[in-house]
Amino acid sequence: MDSQSAIFSVSDFITHVNMVLGESWDMSYAVEGEVSGYRVSRGQWVSFDLKDDDTLVNVFLPVWNLHIPIEDGMRVRVYGKPRVYPKYGKFSLSAEKILPAGEGELKKALLALRLRLEKEGLFDPTRKRELPRFPERIAFIGSKESAAYGDFVRILNERWGGVHIDVYDVLVQGDRAALDVAQAVRRTQSIPYDAIVITRGGGSYEDLMAFNDEALVRAIHASKIPTLVAIGHERDVTLAEEVADVRASTPTDCARRLVPDRRDTLYELQVTTDAIERAMELFLEERRVALAHAMSAPSLWLRTHSVNVSHLAERSLSAFDRWFASLQERLETSTRVLASYDPKAVLKRGYSILRDADGKKIVSVSNLSFNQKISLTLADGDAEGTITKI
Amino acid sequence: MPKKSEKKVDVEKGFKELEQIAAWFEEGGGDLDEGLKKFERALAISKDLKTRLKEAENRIQEIKKGFEE
Numbered sequence: 001m002d003s004q005s006a007i008f009s010v011s012d013f014i015t016h017v018n019m020v021l022g023e024s025w026d027m028s029y030a031v032e033g034e035v036s037g038y039r040v041s042r043g044q045w046v047s048f049d050l051k052d053d054d055t056l057v058n059v060f061l062p063v064w065n066l067h068i069p070i071e072d073g074m075r076v077r078v079y080g081k082p083r084v085y086p087k088y089g090k091f092s093l094s095a096e097k098i099l100p101a102g103e104g105e106l107k108k109a110l111l112a113l114r115l116r117l118e119k120e121g122l123f124d125p126t127r128k129r130e131l132p133r134f135p136e137r138i139a140f141i142g143s144k145e146s147a148a149y150g151d152f153v154r155i156l157n158e159r160w161g162g163v164h165i166d167v168y169d170v171l172v173q174g175d176r177a178a179l180d181v182a183q184a185v186r187r188t189q190s191i192p193y194d195a196i197v198i199t200r201g202g203g204s205y206e207d208l209m210a211f212n213d214e215a216l217v218r219a220i221h222a223s224k225i226p227t228l229v230a231i232g233h234e235r236d237v238t239l240a241e242e243v244a245d246v247r248a249s250t251p252t253d254c255a256r257r258l259v260p261d262r263r264d265t266l267y268e269l270q271v272t273t274d275a276i277e278r279a280m281e282l283f284l285e286e287r288r289v290a291l292a293h294a295m296s297a298p299s300l301w302l303r304t305h306s307v308n309v310s311h312l313a314e315r316s317l318s319a320f321d322r323w324f325a326s327l328q329e330r331l332e333t334s335t336r337v338l339a340s341y342d343p344k345a346v347l348k349r350g351y352s353i354l355r356d357a358d359g360k361k362i363v364s365v366s367n368l369s370f371n372q373k374i375s376l377t378l379a380d381g382d383a384e385g386t387i388t389k390i
Numbered sequence: 391m392p393k394k395s396e397k398k399v400d401v402e403k404g405f406k407e408l409e410q411i412a413a414w415f416e417e418g419g420g421d422l423d424e425g426l427k428k429f430e431r432a433l434a435i436s437k438d439l440k441t442r443l444k445e446a447e448n449r450i451q452e453i454k455k456g457f458e459e
Contacts, residue, residue: 134401144452153450162445167452187453262443265401269443272408273436279415280429287422 014086021082030077031057031093032101038072043215046070050078050093060085061095064179068100069212071112075101097175103205110212114239117214122221122243129226129245135194135258137164139225141184144169148201148251155255160262166191172200178213181240185219185227193225195258198240199251202233211238220244230254347379365390399442404435411435 008016033050040046046063048070049056059078070076080095100106117123142149144167156163168184171177181198188196198220200211210216211231217239220227229244230251241247248254339345347353354362355375362368368387376383411432414420 132402133405136400139453153448156448157446161447162442163448165448165450167450169452169455266440266443269405269408269436269439272405272412273432276408276412276415276429276432276436279412280425283415283418283420283425283429286418 011086014084014089018083021084025081027079027081027096030079030099032075032077033057035070035072035074035076038070040214047092048072050076058090058092059095059098060092061098063215065096066098067175067178067213068098068106068209069109069113069214070098071109071116074109074112075105077101106205106209110239113212113214114242117217117239117243122217131226131228131246131258132194133260135163137166137191137193138258139166139168139184139188139191139193139196141168141170141181141188141196141198142200142251143172146172146201148172148199151201152197152199152251152255155252156259159255160259163259166193173203173207173210177210178216181210182213182216182219185216185223189224196223196225196227197229197254197258198227198244199230199248199254200232201251202236208232208236208238211240214239216240217243228254228258344379347377353377399438401439401442404439404442408432408435408439 031050033052033056036049036051036056038046038048040063044063045060046066047058047060050059059080061080068076077099078093078095079097079099080093082091083094084091100109121127140149140152142152149167153165156165166188168187170180170184172181185196185198200208208231211229220229220240221243226246227244228246228248229238229241230248230253231238231241234249237247246257248257343353353376355377356362356367357373357375359375362374368374368390370387370390372387374385374387376385411428414428415425
C-alpha cells in the first residue's frame, strides 16, 4: 500500500488541492450569505466570514475588487474561487466580485458605512475648508468625454477667465471608477492646486456607486487641497460629496461655486475703488482744513503786528515832525536875537566906534588928548581925524 | 524668465490690499505722504485687477495618466 502511495510535498499538496478546487468550481457561481467580522488590513486586504445559520467560510479579496460598501450583517453574493492560502493553509473563498443580495441590502450597507464614517468624523462640518475666492490653478477629475465636463467648462468660461485647469480624465462608472478617481486625487496632492473638482453627471444608483467607495471617500478626506464635489443630480448625495469640503449639486453648480462672476467682481472692484477715491478726497480736505487752520494763526499774528508797527511808525513820524518844527522855530528866534546883537546893526543906527592909533577902543573923553590921531568906524566904512577940542 | 509685466496678478492678494487701503483711509489720520502713496498704489492695483478680470480664456491641459500607482 505504502509503496503505491504518492508522496506530496506540502506545497505540492496545496497546489494540487487548489487545482482540483479550481476545476470543480465555475466562476459564474455565487455563494450567498451574511457578512460577519468584516475588516480591511493595511488598506489593501479585505476579509470577512460569510455565514449561514451554522456554517461559515472565510472570504478574502484585495480592496480594489470590492466596489460596494460592506458591513456586518449584510447579505452578499460572492463570486470567486475556493482556495487554500498556501502560507497559512487556510481555506477561503477568494473573491473576484461581490454584489449585494438585493438593492435593499446595498442601501442598508451604504447607510451603515455612512454612519461609521460619520462617527469617525469624516463628515465633520467643522473641518470643512473654504474654497479660495479666486482660484488660479485647479484640478478637474472626471470624464473628459462627459456632458458634465462640457457644462463645467462652459459655465467656467462664462463667469471667469485666466484659470489654469488640469484635467484628469478618469472612468466615472464601472468597477475601476472608484480606484481611478482615488488615484487621480492622490496624484494631485503633489501639485499646488487651489482646488480639486470631482464631478460627474446623473446616472443610475449603481452608476453612482463608485462615489460611495470607502477608499475614495478616504482619499478625498485626506486631500490637503480643498475639494469640491458634485455627483449626479441634486437628489443624489454620495459619500464623496459628503466628505468634500464643498458640495455642489451638479457640474454646472460646481463651476458657479468655484469661481465668481467677473461682472460681480468688477462691480465690487469699482465700489472699492470709488470708496478709496472718496476717502482720499476727504483725507485731502481734512488736511487742507488743518493747513488753513494752522496758517491762520501766524497770519493773524502778522496782521495784528503790522497794524501795531504802522501805528508806531505814524506816531514816531508825527512826533518827529513836531520836534523838527519846534527846533526850526527856536532856530529862527535865536537868529533874530543874535542879529540884534550885531555891532554893524548898531552902527547903522548912527553910532560909530572910536579907536586910538593902536586900534584900541576909546570909550571916554578922559582917554583923549589934544591933537591926538584917532580913527572912526561907521556902518559903511572907516575914517581918520584929529582931536581939536576936549 | 517671464518679464515682470507678464507676471500674473494675484487677484486674491490684490483685493485684500485694496480692502486694507480702504480701511486705512476710513480710519483717518495718517501721514500725507503715506496717504498719497497708498492712493497711488490703490489706483495701480485697481487697474491691474480690471485688466486681469477681463482675461477671457481659461487654459486647459490634460494630465496623462500615470502608471506608477
